[in-house]
Amino acid sequence: MISSISTNQIKYVLALEKTGSFSEAADLCFVTQSTLSIMIKKLENQCNLILFDRKSKPITLTKEGEELINQLKLIYQEFEVLQEIIQGTNQEFYGNLRIGIIPTLAPFLLPLFLNKLVTNYPNINFSIDEITTQEITKRIKTRELDIGILSLPIEDQELIQTSLFNESFLIYDASGTFSRNKKYKIKDIDVSRLWLLEESHCLSSQIEKICLLKKMDTSKHNLEFKSGSILSLLELVNMNKGLTLLPKLATLQKNLIKPSYIFNLVNPIPAREIGIITHPNFSKKRLLDILEIEIKKSVKPLLDKTKRIQLINPY
Amino acid sequence: MISSISTNQIKYVLALEKTGSFSEAADLCFVTQSTLSIMIKKLENQCNLILFDRKSKPITLTKEGEELINQLKLIYQEFEVLQEIIQGTNQEFYGNLRIGIIPTLAPFLLPLFLNKLVTNYPNINFSIDEITTQEITKRIKTRELDIGILSLPIEDQELIQTSLFNESFLIYDASGTFSRNKKYKIKDIDVSRLWLLEESHCLSSQIEKICLLKKMDTSKHNLEFKSGSILSLLELVNMNKGLTLLPKLATLQKNLIKPSYIFNLVNPIPAREIGIITHPNFSKKRLLDILEIEIKKSVKPLLDKTKRIQLINPY
DNA sequence: GGTTGATATTGAAGAAATCAATAGTTGTAT
């Protein structure tokens, strides 16, 4: 008794029946002739029957083959109907999805999943705003945005918060004072050489928290710096041989970051919680599910699964 | 777009829909729960849809799942119909198949394929006669037998001859005069110590041919020996520290044969051609095909694929 | 008998399916 058969196997049989030639059928199915030969033979074995008479040119069905071919065709047709249903169901996802995402996350997270979504859901118009936490929460409350991706938790209890993953912080050191062999803790950081983004970014307040500073005393730098871009921050840190803390995903940008400048923190590892917020009345629940799953899936292989982390609030 | 899906995947979905529980569905399908989880997830991925709501207890279909499930059921039903057709087609092979096979082959060849045939074709009554070439050809002509398995060619041109494989001859030496390191040719055989089966066996005349004797002069042995059984021949050879030639398949019987007694012949390797003969009016052509394929398949891994062989006629 | 045009086979590489064990989740009863 046949245990399991795949639609590919059926496709191969139908192609061979149609063309009467192994090589042509193989071309039709975009596989090599050896693959087709082997798969036909495998199916014949599973059935305990010889379906094709290889001696005749063109190749024809045997008596047993004749008895099966119609049912195989039928199954394949029903499979094609299934495909149409799937296609149709996918197209039921339509409309606009307006996403707000914090700037310290956007350039590293979006490339991981956005393309797949845009491709799979051609009927959804995605719009992305790279804005701060404050701006995101404001716009979600006013329903200008559907979904916010940011560091959790937010103080506002009205909005729905869904956790996605924890992103640890790492040391980025352009000064050369850190060494590969040692384990660094938070207190090892020389606060006077630390550079941050402008205050409005949650990343800044988180780093301040990590380093146990009330407010960062930037007057120690002889340079006024206001930027929301991690790229600019890195330039600045490099130029001044300073240091900063970077979230994990940022450190994986091999074209921006010298891996030799990155040092892990331990005991515990400071981290931020990344998650999604929505308005309680947000209705595209299913779309949210998909977004959640896709983001989690895309990020997972990039994160280390450490236990000893300490989540830092963004406010 | 889904490229290929297997009936097992569908089975898993239907089981999960039916039971509302991953573990129960897994039991139903005789796989582990992890397998079922993974396969459901895989299908969901292929479809780009989430088919089951894991949060509800029992687990239920999502809206998208509902849209697919009926088509999945339909496909699976048609697959079950296919199985029935296959079953039915297999049962069309019925009736008697009377096989004659030479004694020097039967005990080594039959176990390789007979069981599979008997199992796969429960409606065929197989009957096996272990008889000599002469007897086989006689009975096929009189239609007492359907099929003969023996050493080809036979002189009788009326019967249909189909080749199966070539079986080489090896030296079986109980005297200890052969040594592992040397390559032996036919002329190295001391004819005076050679033992054979009784004359009626084609194996005897083939060995005589190999050793270039007109008729074996058995008077050199002080023992009259008449047996058709290779087992008895081996006993005799062991007892008298003699030697004989054995066909390849016989030498593979590890329980009968000391591997250290076996020596290869080279330049060229003498061999017999094993094949099937049938009466020209034999009608169960398809059955013959199956038999041919099964024997070839079962024997293939046991034979070495040498080029330099010399086929020895059995008459 | 060799040449041509086909199918079959082989050996290797990559992907998929499966399992046992374990981690993580959720709901319930303390």
Place this chain on the structure above:
DNA sequence: ATACAACTATTGATTTCTTCAATATCAACC
């Protein structure tokens, strides 16, 4: 709340399947 129970998800290892490129084999036609 907290711990337990019941369930699903994940992991890492193993086996099996699928596929390909290259090659062997077969068959028909000169």
